[in-house]
Amino acid sequence: MSSFRLAASAEMVFVDLPFEERVRRIADLGFEVEIWDWTTKDVDALIRTGATFSSMTGYVTGALADPDGAEELLRTAEESLEVAQRLNCPRLNVHGTGLDGRGLPVIPSEVVTPAMWLTAAHTLTRLAELGERAGRVFTLENLNTAVDHPGTPFARAADTIALVEAVGSPHLRLNLDLYHAQIGEGNLVQLVERALPLVGEIQVADVPGRCEPGTGEIHYPAVAAALDRLGYAGVVALEGWASADPEEALDRFRAAFTVPAAGSPEHGEMGRWV
Numbered sequence: 001m002s003s004f005r006l007a008a009s010a011e012m013v014f015v016d017l018p019f020e021e022r023v024r025r026i027a028d029l030g031f032e033v034e035i036w037d038w039t040t041k042d043v044d045a046l047i048r049t050g051a052t053f054s055s056m057t058g059y060v061t062g063a064l065a066d067p068d069g070a071e072e073l074l075r076t077a078e079e080s081l082e083v084a085q086r087l088n089c090p091r092l093n094v095h096g097t098g099l100d101g102r103g104l105p106v107i108p109s110e111v112v113t114p115a116m117w118l119t120a121a122h123t124l125t126r127l128a129e130l131g132e133r134a135g136r137v138f139t140l141e142n143l144n145t146a147v148d149h150p151g152t153p154f155a156r157a158a159d160t161i162a163l164v165e166a167v168g169s170p171h172l173r174l175n176l177d178l179y180h181a182q183i184g185e186g187n188l189v190q191l192v193e194r195a196l197p198l199v200g201e202i203q204v205a206d207v208p209g210r211c212e213p214g215t216g217e218i219h220y221p222a223v224a225a226a227l228d229r230l231g232y233a234g235v236v237a238l239e240g241w242a243s244a245d246p247e248e249a250l251d252r253f254r255a256a257f258t259v260p261a262a263g264s265p266e267h268g269e270m271g272r273w274v
Contacts, residue, residue, distance in 0.1 A: 004227065004257050007032035007054040007201075007237035013246045020045045027051035029250055034237050038083045046087060054235050055175070055201060056084060058092025058127075058138050063107045065116035065153055069097070070123040077127055081134045091200055091235075093139050093175050094127065096120070096154035108151030112159075120154060121166045131171035139175035139200040140164055144183035148210075157181045157191055164198045173200025179240065182207045182218055189226045196230050204253075205240025212240055212249040213256035220256040228259040 008031045014022040023046060026033050032054035035041060039060055046053070058080045062073025073094070080092055098106040109116065124140065131138045142157040143149040154163060157176065164174050176199050178188050185191065192202075204223075206216030213220035227236070236257050242249035 003233045004224070005032060005054075005233075005235045006030075006254060006257060007034050007235050008250060008253070009034045009036075009237065009239045011036050012240060013238070013242050013249060015241075020049055023049045023051045025246075026250075029247065031250065032235065032237075034239065038080065038087075043083055043086055053087045053089040054237060055091040055093055055139070056080070056087065056089050058084075058094050059098070061098050061106075063097035064094075064120040064123045065096070065109070065112070066107065066119065069107060070119060070126075073098075073123065074126055074130065077130055077138070081130060081136055084136055085134065089136075091137050091139050091173075091175075092131070093141055095141055095143060096152050096159075099149065099152070103148050105149065105152045107153075109153040110151060112153045116153065117163075121163055124163055124167045124172055125169070128167055128169035128172040132169070137171050137173055137200050139173050141175035141177055141203070142180050142184070143177070144180040146183050147208075148180070148183075155180075156184050157195065158185065161195055161198060174198045175201055175203060177203040177239065178218070178223065179203065179205035179207060179210055188218065188223055192223065192226050193230065196227075196232060199232070199234065201235040201237060202227070202232075203237045203239040204257075205238065209243070210240045211243040212238060212252045214252045215243045221259075224257045224259050 008026045010022040010033050014025050023033050033051045034055045036057045059073045060076035063069030127138050140160045142160045143152050143155040145155050176195050206218050238253045
């Protein structure tokens, strides 16, 4: 069987429950837990749940590519690192710019200039240095601009790959979001093969609708088989809504990322699902 560690975003499942109860339910079902903005949470209550936290948003405000925004991002990243220490959370997630409550960029950029690329790379280098000192990893997430996050700079997976490679630090990795990548670029297995050496974690949801695997067009068992073939043993996280019952959604997610052992009847030729 595959050795992926599975996580789920408490922001998007069991949404009818108080937040701490969502965390407990996810953990009780055997998943690690991801959270977004820690400033809206009771951190002490989260610690008391006993959950394993896989990832959290790594800044409060700021942006990668303008000098003032970069200083704000780094300042709030230091605050986030202190919370990550309390939660024992290994990865802190960042984006090309801060996002508002609707997921829209606080500094939209229709055109990304060469100067913005240089500033972003410099900001991420400094962010990786903060992560190294704290023993944590920052992850840079790709987004989509067609549906969820129009105007976000450095949104494509190709952009985040280029920036992470430019920084060249183990304390800055990719948060490779395959939901966003399917909308923006497609060719998910090829993308995984290209990006995997830089990946800190992988996030998934189906397209369209951003619900659990099996509700849309992505054949996630094929993606899981590719990850297994490539030797990935890290976190795969569901950052998607439950199409109906949350426990059933998590069961479908788990099933999509359970790769049968070689030689089993469910296993296809050449170690892949067919």
